[in-house]
Amino acid sequence: MKRYSAFSIFREALRNNSGWQRAWAAPEPKAQYDIVIVGAGGHGLATAYYLARNHGIANVAVLEKGWLGGGNTGRNTTVIRSNYLQDPSAAIYEKSRSLYETLSQDLNMNIMFSPRGVMMLAQTEHEVRGYKRTAQANALQGVATEFIPPARVRELCPIIRIDGPRYPVLGALWQPRAGTARHDAVAWGYARACSAMGIDIIERCEVTAIRSNAGQVAGVETTRGAISCGKLALVVAGHSGHLAEMAGFRLPIESVALQALVSEPIKPCLDVVVMANTVHGYMSQSDKGEMVIGGGADGYNNYTQRGSFHHVEETVRSLIETFPMLSRLKMLRQWGGIVDMTGDRSPILSKTPLGGCYVNCGWGTGGFKAIPGSGWAMAELLAKGHSPLAEAFGLDRFREGRFIDESVAAGVAH
């Protein structure tokens, strides 16, 4: 594989862009792999990448029913942050955020990580107290955040209405090294690096059944034939319940639609990410100038990748209260993704009742930020059978009552 560089852009400019190679190969599936990963979203691809890079396991296939990155990885609003309250969440999300810092260099693909800072507005007294507590917890965890007063909020984000009648801005939790990245590039970058290490990425290959033998996974049936494997990892986000059913068990997961929308492009006016959890809305401005807005999740199970209109209306209505200048903006596009919500709103990285079958799911509304860290931990779990980062996120926590008391995947996209 040829490396991408400033020189390669220059060279290709001189020869009519005739020398670019395919970013990843399109192999026929083999009959057998050591590990089969179902789902070529960010989490599945990152798992494959770290299996080869950190553990030397490259006889791996990533099976994708549609096109790579076409699930939630290509539908999210790309907020990356790690300002969580509980230690297990802070550990895996901060690992992830710190991997994002050098991901462009590691993958030799510009994933456009932009640590522009994330500001979570406190608009009620409860939020002020909650975010101050989080800032203290973050200090102990080694995650750089601080609670900032309203004057500093206005300085960082002049278009905000600080003294709104219903929800005045009372301060904010500020993480300066949080931000955004280009979602497609993250999927493409991992795919390209995986392919270069000999991992097979097989698109348009839907898993339709899971074969097992005496309680041990044996392989999968797919639309491109049967494939046997030593270990199986289900990394299919909203489809986790569906795949678990094929494997013969149930998960503490429900799949619901989550929406986002973007406005027409306007001149630069917002250079941080702002989240307003009380009014269920958050926003950033893309490099093209569009305002990228995350909406609320539906309350009922849905696999159609379409959400309800009234959520869009609610989101926009509440954002306008905090950002009055948005009121005249036209919205360009709206879309939905199917997110996997667990019983305690924290992710699951775990072995399952079927031997050799592992799941990585439950990232719900907030797993884009977790892609590198989750892939890192999942690869370790598959290779060694345990991983310190994944420890707290096992399925047995639901039976034992060891929930993670933190809505990491709350009702809104972020």
Next chain:
Amino acid sequence: MLILTCPCCGIKADETELAPGGEAHIKRHGPGSSDAEFEAYLFTRANPRGVHFERWRHAYGCGKWFLAARATDTLEVFGTYPATSTAVPDAILSRIRARRPDWIKPDRIKPA
């Protein structure tokens, strides 16, 4: 927009009038039950891509609970029925089978 007919008051209500209440027909196990049974009651969900049975409340109408049969992959509604039903009524089952001949009532799936 999802529209369900409330079997209590007969109104065709759109989803802004309704509050979703999650999976229906979940058994709450009593004293002496195992941890696994209680886990199943609290957290383990069917979450099918297809026919699903749910609890709903006519929150901004008559305020009563009812049950609905719905397809999560097409948003088709097969019907609603009273919250007091301990099993899916035959009329609803035959409507589902008429629309989806391959559908198998998923009793066989054991909780994790």
